[in-house]
Amino acid sequence: MPRLGAPHAVTRKAWRGLGLILLIIIAAAFVLPILWTVSTSLRTPAESFSNPPQWIPLAPVWSNYSAVFEQVPLATFFLNSVVVTGAIVVLQLITSTMSGYAFALVRFRGKGAVFAMVLATMMVPAQTTIIPIFILIRYLGLSDNLASLVVPAIGGAFGTFLMRQYFLQMPGELAEAGRVDGASNFQIFSRIYVPIALPPMATLAVLNFSAYWNEFFRPLIFLQSTDNFTLPVGLVSLQGNFGTGSISIVLAGVVVALIPSIAIFLLAQRYFVEGITAGSFR
Secondary structure (H helix, E strand, O other): OOOOOHHHHHHHHHHHHHHHHHHHHHHHHHHHHHHHHHHHHOOOHHHHOOOOOOOOOOOOOOHHHHHHHHHOOHHHHHHHHHHHHHHHHHHHHHHHHHHHHHHHHOOOOOHHHHHHHHHHHHHOOHHHHHHHHHHHHHHOOOOOOOHHHHHHHOOOHHHHHHHHHHHHOOOOHHHHHHHHOOOOHHHHHHHHHOHHHHHHHHHHHHHHHHHHHOOOHHHHHHOOOHHHOOHHHHHHHHHOHHHOOOHHHHHHHHHHHHHHHHHHHHHOHHHHHHHHHOOOOO
């Protein structure tokens, strides 16, 4: 005699199977363009447009990667991106963690109104503020300088919101215990809350690294000298005049630019997942 719960178990397995299929389709939508980029970077320009397309090159052209370094100062672009992205990630971790803690656990007048104004900045497109920021950059004497990319990005509304939501879930008794022991607000923040806030901090670091490593709009506006170009702007020169460059070499440069983002995500994957799921349950 079948159990009463058997139909429900079959239904759950069916929904679980459909969910798995949906996840595979979504994953393929994200992974296939990357695989196509890697595949095309190992072909000749003529093979890049063959029909039907070949996913696996019959004779990989590894010289496309050496050609990237020969045609553009890729090491300079790479170093510039490391400096800019690393500085922004570190500074945003500091400012977002401190502001998130203040908005979550420190009492001060007008906190709600100030936080609302911070969140409101997330709804303002970057294109609408680029002109006043550019004028300020020129006034500060930072034109065509890597600092012109770092200074306007020191603070971030998203990071503040992310850290605030995490700190709101932490028990207030930790702060009270610290105050009983004579700790100041900064000591409570740095010695008690920061060590247990590593998962959301890792999440914020990975998201910021990915966003600013691949940023194209602001470097295109603020930088003029080739020696100051970051990777996204510098790789454009591989296209050549009127787009006559080799598509295979261009995509080889793109693959090289992808490696740090993938490496950072793999290294911080465990903390990234913990940070994403930290606010799921209360």
